[in-house]
Amino acid sequence: YRREPSVPLRSSSSALYNNLCVLRAGGRPRTCFGAVHGASLSLVTSDGIGFTHRQLPAKEGSSGLGTALLTQAAWCVLPSRVLLVLTSQKGIQMYESDGSIMVYWHALDVVEHPPAQAVFARGIAAAGGHFICVGTSSGSVLVFDIPPKGTNITVSEVLEQHREAITDIAAELGQAPDGAGDVVTADDTGTLCVWKAGEEFTLLGKIPALGCSCSSVKLWNGIVAAGYGNGRIRLYEAATGILRAEVSAHARWIYALDLAPQTGRLLSGAEDSFIHVWKLSRNPDTDEVEIQHCHAECVTDTQVCGARFCDPEGNSFAITGYDLSEIFRYGR
Numbered sequence: 001y002r003r004e005p006s007v008p009l010r011s012s013s014s015a016l017y018n019n020l021c022v023l024r025a026g027g028r029p030r031t032c033f034g035a036v037h038g039a040s041l042s043l044v045t046s047d048g049i050g051f052t053h054r055q056l057p058a059k060e061g062s063s064g065l066g067t068a069l070l071t072q073a074a075w076c077v078l079p080s081r082v083l084l085v086l087t088s089q090k091g092i093q094m095y096e097s098d099g100s101i102m103v104y105w106h107a108l109d110v111v112e113h114p115p116a117q118a119v120f121a122r123g124i125a126a127a128g129g130h131f132i133c134v135g136t137s138s139g140s141v142l143v144f145d146i147p148p149k150g151t152n153i154t155v156s157e158v159l160e161q162h163r164e165a166i167t168d169i170a171a172e173l174g175q176a177p178d179g180a181g182d183v184v185t186a187d188d189t190g191t192l193c194v195w196k197a198g199e200e201f202t203l204l205g206k207i208p209a210l211g212c213s214c215s216s217v218k219l220w221n222g223i224v225a226a227g228y229g230n231g232r233i234r235l236y237e238a239a240t241g242i243l244r245a246e247v248s249a250h251a252r253w254i255y256a257l258d259l260a261p262q263t264g265r266l267l268s269g270a271e272d273s274f275i276h277v278w279k280l281s282r283n284p285d286t287d288e289v290e291i292q293h294c295h296a297e298c299v300t301d302t303q304v305c306g307a308r309f310c311d312p313e314g315n316s317f318a319i320t321g322y323d324l325s326e327i328f329r330y331g332r
Helices: none
Strands: 002-008 021-024 031-037 040-046 051-057 070-077 082-088 091-096 102-107 121-127 131-136 141-145 154-159 166-171 183-187 192-196 202-207 214-220 223-228 232-237 243-248 254-260 265-270 274-282 289-298 304-309 316-321 326-331
Touching: 002 040, 021 070, 021 304, 031 070, 040 070, 070 121, 082 121, 082 131, 102 141, 121 141, 121 183, 131 166, 131 183, 183 214, 192 223, 214 254, 223 254, 223 265, 223 274, 232 254, 232 289, 243 289, 265 304, 274 304, 274 316
Parallel strands: 121 166, 166 214, 254 304
Antiparallel strands: 002 326, 021 031, 031 040, 040 051, 070 082, 082 091, 091 102, 121 131, 131 141, 141 154, 166 183, 183 192, 192 202, 214 223, 223 232, 232 243, 254 265, 265 274, 274 289, 304 316, 316 326
16 A cells, blocks of 8 residues: 545544544545544545535534534445434434535433433444444444435434443444344443344344453454454454454554455554554355454554545555544555
8 A cells, every 4th residue: 555645634633433434436536534523524525636625513402511522423325325424422413425414413312311421422334224323322322214315214223232332333344144243333341242233123142341442343244343442353253252363453542443345354543553454354164264464554653543445445545643634545
């Protein structure tokens, strides 16, 4: 991978898990990037010639308790539509993909929580064809049923298996083997839950905590890839929860993972200023999960907080760093 021209941001990136979202326009040389800074999302569209900027603010909610801070943003690509989802201390906002129209707002219930406990939503994933899952600080996962068009979005289910704040949610990016789940949720203790999406979500298994927070999780071909605060990446079988591989990938807290669905490349970024590209595969003879290191990149003096592939093959990727007012891009 080689460094390519950077994408300028109107504001710097906050030190949040998975603080970069990328949407590649199908068949066109147009890519959209988004990074959270405080109470707003910086959106940048690159058409290969120039950049178009838009700022999306966090919705205040009805409590009037001042500005809400955003915690994450992600594009959710469903078969019928693409929505841009923002999470904050006040609630969940859903926009049309370009951020022009807000189609849905879900306020978080602040009343239930004790005063000392933070309230926020975090962890976003499209799942099961017409659902979007969003995690909360109480450990519950809200499942939204998304119609093919319009604003008639409803909460179809609330998943209550976690006891700590949700950190990340991932959906199957490849072809899940029989019996494997297609959604995985992670929390602050490091507990992972594997689900089968459907009109009712089914809990297939729980992977116990290891005394370390799981900051980012991905799911590909029945393999759960989880990044932890101790800098390790663990690979589990989604069907059984069995640990297949463990890598001491980083010297500091991992902030972001991403997977290229067509090749099984895995991208990791951490506080130690390093970006790594790995290759996941299954041995055709033994069905064992294998991981191979492909590339390392040091972004000097930068706490990496977001990392995303820009294409399904994993031939290019982008990263954000804490307090950086640009997105660094790399391509093969």
